[in-house]
Amino acid sequence: MIGRIKLLLLLCIFGTTLSLRIPFNKSQSACADISITTDATGAYTVLSDYGITIDDSENIKIKLRIKASHDAEILLMSTDSINDPLYKIILGGSDNTVSMIQDGQNGKIKAVYYGLVLENGFTKFMITLKNDKIKVKDGDKNKILKWKDNKNPLKVVNVGIATKDSKSGVWLFPCNQEPNPSPSPATCTDNDISCDNGEGCYPSKWKCDNIKDCDDNSDEENCEGKYI
Structure with a gap:
């Protein structure tokens, strides 16, 4: 209802x-x-x-x-x-x-x-x-x-x-629905990994999980043997 x-x-x-x-x-x-x-x-x-x-x-x-x-x-x-x-x-x-x-x-x-x-x-x-x-x-x-x-x-x-x-x-x-700029590596926590292009970061456990999190796809690179 x-x-x-x-x-x-x-x-x-x-x-x-x-x-x-x-x-x-x-x-x-x-x-x-x-x-x-x-x-x-x-x-x-x-x-x-x-x-x-x-x-x-x-x-x-x-x-x-x-x-x-x-x-x-x-x-x-x-x-x-x-x-x-x-x-x-x-x-x-x-x-x-x-x-x-x-x-x-x-x-x-x-x-x-x-x-x-x-x-x-x-x-x-x-x-x-x-x-x-x-x-x-x-x-x-x-x-x-x-x-x-x-x-x-x-x-x-x-x-x-x-x-x-x-x-x-x-x-x-908000009337302006445009996204905020991605955080710089300085805003990442100690447990995060920075994207190679410097635009954003992601938790280390999301590395090589077969889901793209970085615009440059760096979180899914060098993953040989890690995918199930």
């Missing part, structure tokens, strides 16, 4: 930025974010109900900011119904200690990250889906979740959001 939400601000802007389309109002000359509040019931809100739609299901990139204490959920949906096949992303589950990707509303867990991800105030995230691979990055462009659906990849046409077991959540969708 789709829950009611409070639309705090909806100032429309022009055009398509990457795959996420924000509503357009010709009389609006300045860019403004869209802010949506989800309540504590855990009911899902579908973004297309408020004019936010996906233009390119083959290359989805969504920038957002979330203000919630824990259990922020994002659904990547194959239809407009939450009862049909979908991918579920949980950020800050179990009192902000674990995040995950699930294949389906109550499906198998496909990727897990242990640690705090939701901060006081707003926390930035970027979610991408390309070549059947989901990635979730934090505000510094560090990857915290990834999974590739090799069996039954979905064509995602809508997005749902909700806050579970929490007082409420505020979701900001």
